[in-house]
Structure formats: C-alpha cells, structure tokens
Amino acid sequence: MEETFDFAVIGGGAAGLAAAVAAAAYGDRTAVFEKNNAIGRKISASGNGRCNLMNSGTLKYFGDSVFALEVLRAFPQNALKAAWEDLGIRLCEESEGRMYPCTFQSATVTDAFKIRLKTAGVRIFLQCPVKELRKENSLFLLSTEQGTFRAERVLIACGGSASPKLGGSESGYELLQHFGHSILPPKPALCPLTTDSKSISGLSGIRVKGGVTLKDADDHILQKENGEILFTETGISGICVMQTARQAEPGTFIELNFAGRIFTDREKLVQALMRRQQNVSDFGPEVILSGILVPKLAYAVLKQAGTDMKGRKAGDLSTDEIRKIAEKCFGYRLTVTGNRGLEEAQVTVGGVNCSEFDPGTMESRRIRGLHAAGEVLNVDGDCGGFNLMFATASGILAGLNGRKVLPL
Ligand SMILES: Cc1cc2nc3c(=O)[nH]c(=O)nc-3n(C[C@H](O)[C@H](O)[C@H](O)COP(=O)(O)OP(=O)(O)OC[C@H]3O[C@@H](n4cnc5c(N)ncnc54)[C@H](O)[C@@H]3O)c2cc1C
Structure with missing residues (x-):
C-alpha cells in the first residue's frame, strides 16, 4: 500500500532535516528521503569537521542575494540560534562572527538531528533516491526503489552539484525543472x-x-x-x-x-x-x-x-x-x-531561480505545496557559516509553511 505523508522532504541535508524538525513539531506526518546511507553527510564535513553552523555578522550572499536576505529577515540569526539551542546545541562564537557547536564537532549536530527526528516520529528512508516526482490532483507522488509514496506537501532539499562525493548532484534541479522551474547553470564556488x-x-x-x-x-x-x-x-x-x-x-x-x-x-x-x-x-x-x-x-x-x-x-x-x-x-x-571544479567545490553558484519562490514559506509560486530550500536555490554565501545558515533558515521556513516556530 502506498503510504501518505503530510510533508515529504527530499534530501537529508541541513535544509531538509531542519524542515522536517519544524514540520514535525506541528504533528505533521513527515518523511525524509535520502539517497546516501546516512543523513547529513555535508554537515559532517563542514568546517573541517568543526561545523561552522552560522554567522552572527553582516550577511554575505551572492546569486539571488536579495532573496537570501528576505529569507533571513523572515527567520533571522537570533531565531536560528534559538532553534539550535532548542535542538540541544549550544553555540560558541569565534572570530568574524563564525558560530560553531560548543563541542566543535559536527557529529554533535547530526546526532542532535537524529535524536529529535526519532522523538518526533519522522520517518527516514535511507539509500532511497527519489527518481521521479509528479502531482496528481492535490497529492504529490514520489517514486523510489522502496516504493511510491504520497504527500500533501513536498520539499526539494537536494542541495547543489558541488562535492558529489558527499551527495551533490543535479537531481534537485531536474525534479524542479519538471514542474517548470528555471535553473541557472551550476558552477563551482569556494573552490581551490x-x-x-x-x-x-x-x-x-x-x-x-x-x-x-x-x-x-x-x-x-x-x-x-x-x-x-x-x-x-x-x-x-x-x-x-x-x-x-x-x-x-x-x-x-x-x-x-x-x-x-x-x-x-x-x-x-x-x-x-x-x-x-x-x-x-x-x-x-x-x-x-x-x-x-x-x-x-x-x-x-x-x-x-x-x-x-x-x-x-x-x-x-x-x-x-x-x-x-x-x-x-x-x-x-x-x-x-x-x-578544481564542482568535484572539489564546497558550494554551487547557480541553481533554481529564487524569484519563483516565496521567501516566507519557500513555496513555489507555480505549484501549490511544492517547496525548495537550501543550496538547490540560486544562493551561495561566503565562507564563515553563511551556507549552512541559509540552508537551515530556509528549511525551517519551508517546514513551518507560514506557522510560528514551535519547539517540540
Ligand atoms: C567540505 C565542505 C565544507 C563545508 N563547510 C561549510 C561550513 O563550515 N559552513 C557552511 O556554512 N557551509 C559549509 N559548506 C557548505 C554547506 O555544507 C552546504 O551549503 C549545505 O550543507 C547545503 O545544505 P543542503 O541541505 O541545501 O544540501 P546538502 O547538504 O547537499 O543535502 C542535500 C541532500 O540531498 C540528498 N539528495 C540529493 N538528491 C536526492 C534525491 N533525488 N533523493 C534523495 N536524496 C537526494 C543528498 O544526498 C544530500 O544528502 C561546506 C561544504 C563542503 C562540501
């Protein structure tokens, strides 16, 4: 039998996991579909394993930078800091506003996500790439090798093309293109x-x-x-x-x-x-x-x-x-x-055209119930925590879908 979820998240990175936590706090039946055999592979690699989660200073974004600022106005740095604390992660600030988990270990972040997702009853499907996404009437259909799933709302949080060893791919662009969204060709940023x-x-x-x-x-x-x-x-x-x-x-x-x-x-x-x-x-x-x-x-x-x-x-x-x-x-x-190309880049320049999304809910202006968050969008930030900050803030907004943030 096909399972139906209120909210299906495609991609278990920072954006997808933050979204799942925010939605599950409202009791939304939530599932995360991840093609890797573990969630949060890029979180684990971030900041040389220290995980530079966010930045308290002036926002430094490129691409659709105005959209990025709107997202971070809708979910600002202090709200994000509170969200990390609610997840059990205390932050320490280093030079130039760079904020890390006080343990300086990225495993603290992935562990906190795992604990919260389990407590909230979020279903995690690992080694489960979503091959096709379509909408029939008011429900989305997700095709995977583990079956077909239905959802009322879907978040594309597949990241960009950078660093394919950690999960980077064009998959998110392709899924969104299918719904008529436009893509700026991906190029490497933050790269040797x-x-x-x-x-x-x-x-x-x-x-x-x-x-x-x-x-x-x-x-x-x-x-x-x-x-x-x-x-x-x-x-x-x-x-x-x-x-x-x-x-x-x-x-x-x-x-x-x-x-x-x-x-x-x-x-x-x-x-x-x-x-x-x-x-x-x-x-x-x-x-x-x-x-x-x-x-x-x-x-x-x-x-x-x-x-x-x-x-x-x-x-x-x-x-x-x-x-x-x-x-x-x-x-x-x-x-x-x-x-050194996308292979060694930390972030992708280009991606999905942000003007086609609402910065308050990350919902598509074309397709009701379809959301996108994180690096799949045409936003890239400077080194210093700006990329994880955009991914998590936009993910939370997608999970909330216009509702107020609610701790579990
Ligand atoms: C080495 C390295 C160090 C970095 N250091 C920092 C740092 O210190 N601070 C910072 O702010 N940023 C850093 N970044 C950038 C930051 O990690 C990313 O911008 C951020 O993690 C993007 O989050 P995301 O959730 O949008 O995408 P991702 O983290 O890429 O997550 C997307 C997930 O979707 C999965 N996926 C893709 N397609 C499908 C599909 N069809 N079906 C199912 N699953 C799918 C992928 O496997 C992946 O797990 C670093 C990046 C790298 C590579």
Whole structure:
C-alpha cells in the first residue's frame, strides 16, 4: 500500500532535516528521503569537521542575494540560534562572527538531528533516491526503489552539484525543472584554484599567511582577501583563495602578498633586506629572505624577481635587485588557469531561480505545496557559516509553511 505523508522532504541535508524538525513539531506526518546511507553527510564535513553552523555578522550572499536576505529577515540569526539551542546545541562564537557547536564537532549536530527526528516520529528512508516526482490532483507522488509514496506537501532539499562525493548532484534541479522551474547553470564556488605551473613549482604543501588580490587582464583589482594560503600540486587553496573562485576566471591573475603582515610598506622591507644582506653576505642569495619566508618560497620569489642566482651570494645582490625582490614579496604573481571544479567545490553558484519562490514559506509560486530550500536555490554565501545558515533558515521556513516556530 502506498503510504501518505503530510510533508515529504527530499534530501537529508541541513535544509531538509531542519524542515522536517519544524514540520514535525506541528504533528505533521513527515518523511525524509535520502539517497546516501546516512543523513547529513555535508554537515559532517563542514568546517573541517568543526561545523561552522552560522554567522552572527553582516550577511554575505551572492546569486539571488536579495532573496537570501528576505529569507533571513523572515527567520533571522537570533531565531536560528534559538532553534539550535532548542535542538540541544549550544553555540560558541569565534572570530568574524563564525558560530560553531560548543563541542566543535559536527557529529554533535547530526546526532542532535537524529535524536529529535526519532522523538518526533519522522520517518527516514535511507539509500532511497527519489527518481521521479509528479502531482496528481492535490497529492504529490514520489517514486523510489522502496516504493511510491504520497504527500500533501513536498520539499526539494537536494542541495547543489558541488562535492558529489558527499551527495551533490543535479537531481534537485531536474525534479524542479519538471514542474517548470528555471535553473541557472551550476558552477563551482569556494573552490581551490589552478594556476600556471611555473610560479608554483616546488611549493606544494607550503602554507603561508598573507594577502590574496585577484586582478583582471587589465590589472584592475577584482577582489582582495586575507588568510592562510596553501600551495597545491596544481595551484593554490585555503579559505581566502577559495573565496575568489566565483570571479577567478582563466586569464585573471592572483597576487600574493607575503610581506604585508610584517612590513607596512615596500620601502621598509627594502631597508630590512639591505641590513640583512650585510649579515648573510656569504650565503646564497635566497638567504636574504630567511626569517621572513621559508627557503623554498624565498627561492621562488627570487626566481620571479628575475634574480640571477647562479654562483652568486647574498652580498652580490644590487640595490635594484633587492627592490625587485621586495616587490615580489608584496605581489607574487600567478596566472589563474581555472579551478578544481564542482568535484572539489564546497558550494554551487547557480541553481533554481529564487524569484519563483516565496521567501516566507519557500513555496513555489507555480505549484501549490511544492517547496525548495537550501543550496538547490540560486544562493551561495561566503565562507564563515553563511551556507549552512541559509540552508537551515530556509528549511525551517519551508517546514513551518507560514506557522510560528514551535519547539517540540
Ligand atoms: C567540505 C565542505 C565544507 C563545508 N563547510 C561549510 C561550513 O563550515 N559552513 C557552511 O556554512 N557551509 C559549509 N559548506 C557548505 C554547506 O555544507 C552546504 O551549503 C549545505 O550543507 C547545503 O545544505 P543542503 O541541505 O541545501 O544540501 P546538502 O547538504 O547537499 O543535502 C542535500 C541532500 O540531498 C540528498 N539528495 C540529493 N538528491 C536526492 C534525491 N533525488 N533523493 C534523495 N536524496 C537526494 C543528498 O544526498 C544530500 O544528502 C561546506 C561544504 C563542503 C562540501
């Protein structure tokens, strides 16, 4: 016999689980359909397993950003914090408004969801991808390998295409397209960059704190970030680098500033290098940067500065050469060739056109009872908890469907 639910959630990620909790609090017979063998795989991976759940600061969203702000006006940060606390999760705030569970373990979040869903009697169907969704009269029909299910309301919370290993797919877009919704093509955001091989040669594995400036082909600044930069086999990574991925097209440039944290301007570095030259004059030219940069990076900087190193010593460097080295310490240049793709992206740019949904209930303006929430929508946030925050806030609104939040 086909089972009927009041509310069927497709996708057991942050958006879907938050929605199920909110709806079940009202006694809605609720089911979650998840294609993976566990719920919350992306929650588990988030924030390096620490799970940066939300952000208390200024909202930073892209894509249909106005829609994202409307969602977070309808379910603001303080309400979200209260919802986490109601679920049993105490939050701690770190730098830049980043909020984590006080345990700093993502398992705390998935466990809290599991406990609450069980208490509320929410049915969870694992390894159960929804293959087809259609509407007959007033009921939705969900086709799965475990049977066909009926529901009065359905939430598509299938996430975006980013990170397929953790469940990312185009499935949500396809289900919504079937109902006439429009999709902006998915692209990677928050993703490591690939660069020309020459400027990263021998640097893989090196981490350095510094500034990242993204420039276009005409040398105009597109974006500036600060933080930890990680050199990889194919380019660069680190949060500050990944933040540039939505704009870093092939042919743009990245300039890395390794010296700005130590020296206020280039001239101060030139003076320091000239003093240092006297102390290390009998050593290799790259030793002039010892104490500022690790040897491999110092060598790369001298190479990019065009320093002739063959058979020479630090004491042989001219003032002009030292100036060029200082210049490269403030702007080590890499040519962007692309990024590591959706495979390694944390979030998707693009997705379902938000203007086709109501930001108060996440209900489709086309199909009554059909909702969408989370990353499947054309909203992506900065690093810092903004993506999980949008996913959970929009999920809760979908679960509530215009009702007030109700603790269990
Ligand atoms: C490595 C990594 C680290 C991250 N760190 C952070 C962070 O610290 N802070 C932050 O805010 N954001 C972070 N993000 C982004 C954040 O995790 C996501 O934006 C957020 O989890 C999206 O939630 P969602 O519920 O919309 O989608 P998802 O979490 O992707 O959930 C969708 C679920 O739907 C399932 N599904 C898809 N299609 C079907 C179908 N047809 N039938 C049944 N099930 C289906 C998928 O298997 C998946 O479980 C990170 C992402 C990654 C990959």
